Amino acid sequence: MAKLKMALVGCGGMGTRHLYGLRELVQSPFANVELAALCDIKQENVEMAAVKVEELLGFAPQTFTDLEAMAKAIPDLAMVDVVTDPSVHHTVVCQALDLGLHVLVEKPLAITVKACRLMIEAAERNGRLLSVAENYRRDPSARLVRHLIDKGVIGTPYMGLFHSLSAGNRIFITPWRHLIDKGGPLIDMGVHFTDLIRYQLGDIAEVYGDARLIEPVRVKQQSIGDTYEFYQQRHKAMDDEVPATAEDTSMAIFKMASGATVSWIVNVGGHGGGGNQQILGAQGCIEGFGSRGSSTRLKVAGREDIEYEQLLAEHADMALEPLAEYFFPQRSSVGDAAVDWKIIALEQYELAEAILNGRELEVDGEEGLKDVAAVYAICESARAGRTVTMQEVESAAVYAYQAEIDTALGIG
Ligand SMILES: NC(=O)c1ccc[n+]([C@@H]2O[C@H](COP(=O)([O-])OP(=O)(O)OC[C@H]3O[C@@H](n4cnc5c(N)ncnc54)[C@H](O)[C@@H]3O)[C@@H](O)[C@H]2O)c1
Incomplete structure (x- = not known):
């Protein structure tokens, strides 16, 4: 199979996990990319990632601290996997596209809607592909939920609950x-x-929301669960306290284009805790939207609750793409310690397939922009004190909240 040369740009926490993802892909019969180089503005991060590549893939990769120098040194480089922090996604991605490279970029596509638009325009201008590494929907559980909805198992959805509350003031x-x-x-x-x-x-058609900062000071935890060496070293180097400037708590009502409503409560701080995900339809309810490593449950009138394994057995017609079938032969990732890496491999594989064989991208620039705009719609609604339409937010007609970010970063 033809293999495209790929470089990783951004060798931090998630960048390290993308290397594990790449190992899953190159060890599979579907391998269509090979790692050509690593790039990070921090020399120590690129060096630590190079050691990881030797351990995972068995060779010493070329390393760079400058994207343009890397592109010049490797003329047949086809694509970059951008895993920098989001405030520079637009600068790194636009530069890569202008250098003629195809791009896979971690979520969020960009720091604001205007920054997303710059990236979409750069991809179009250069005739290159822009793909967003949005992993949750690629898990078999999310695919099953979508399959159940498409088959009409719960009838027409009229309401959703998406509540995710993780309290506390830790960094x-x-x-x-x-x-x-x-x-x-x-x-x-x-x-x-x-x-x-x-x-x-x-x-989503319209959003009414509220967003607040409840924890203005974030505190370093004594220890972290992540066992990756990069995460452990970064944790050691962290200050004991971080002043927070971004909201950590949100509530919203989403009016969907279909007419359904979704109740949203998401916090990463503050008080309370727990979660509740339900999709309610005229004939039943699905518990869980699907997520990396998760399961789902179905409640329909006249039957006992149907658990995940039973659902998988009853819906044997749910097809996954061939590489996902290879990674998840049981069509479940529950308890699979490698699920994070396998889903990253699916993302890397998809972009290479799109370049080589014209496969359609699942989360392209426009989709990634909609995801970003929907979160900012909550903040824009809170700022404007009224319901906002997604059309207003996606076109940046309503923009006061993000204007401050764009001004700070020189976007626009
Ligand atoms: N999909 C997921 O489940 C998931 C999980 C974690 C992080 N992420 C995403 O991955 C991205 C990175 O997050 P992280 O936690 O790894 O951050 P991080 O801070 O650990 O790593 C970012 C890395 O990018 C490097 N960098 C910054 N600017 C650069 C530039 N201009 N050129 C090259 N390198 C540059 C930094 O030096 C650092 O090594 C974010 O977009 C984040 O949202 C996604």
Whole structure:
């Protein structure tokens, strides 16, 4: 099979996980990419990732601290996998596209809607592909939920609940995740959720929302569960406290284009805790929108609750793409320790397939923009004190909240 040369740009926490994803792909019969190089503006991060490549893939990759120098040194480089923090996605991705490279970029597509638009325009201008690494919808559980909805198992959905409350004042993964112009916790987690909501229930039409900052000071945890060496070292180097500037708590009502409504409560801080995900239809209810490593349950009138394994057995017609079938032969990722890496491999594979064979991208620039815009619609609605339409937010006609971020970052 033809293999495209790919470079990883951004060798931090998630960048390290993308290397594990690549190992899953190159060890599969579907391998269509090979790692050509690593790039990070921080020399120590690129060096640590190079050691990881030797361990995972068995060779020493070329390393760079400058994207343009890398592209010049490797003339047949076809694509880059961009895993930098979101505040620079637009600069790195636009530069890569202008250098003639195809791009896979981690979610959120960009720090604001205008930054997303710059990237979409750069892809069009250069005739290159732009794909967003949105992982949650690619899990078999999300595919099953979508399959059940498409088959009409619960009838027409009329309501959704998406409630995810994780309380506390700990530093959420990285200090930058608490800073409004770096991509706060709502945008960081929220795009996963808006993507799932749109994947299962279609586009959002209108949003009424509220967003607040409840924990203005974030505190370093004594220890973290992540066993990756990069995460452990980064944790050691963290300050004990981080002043937060980005909202951590949100509530909203989404009016879907279909006419359904979705109740949204998402926080990464504050008080309370727990979660509740339901999709309610005229004939039943699906518990869970699907997510990495998760399951779902169905309640329909006249039957006992139908658990995930039973659902999979009853819906043997649910097809996954061939590489997903290879990774998840039981069509479930529950308890699969490698699920994170396998889904990343699916994302890398898809872009290479799109370049080589014209496969359609599942989450392209326009889709990624909608996910970002839906989270900002909550903040824009809170700022404007009224319901906003997605059309207003996606076109940046309503924009006061993001204007401050764009001004700080020189976007626009
Ligand atoms: N899909 C998921 O489940 C998931 C999970 C975690 C993170 N992410 C996403 O991955 C991205 C990275 O997050 P992270 O936690 O790895 O952050 P991080 O801070 O650990 O890593 C970011 C890396 O990018 C590098 N970098 C910054 N600017 C650069 C530039 N101009 N050129 C090259 N390298 C640059 C930094 O030096 C750092 O090594 C974010 O977009 C985040 O939302 C996604």
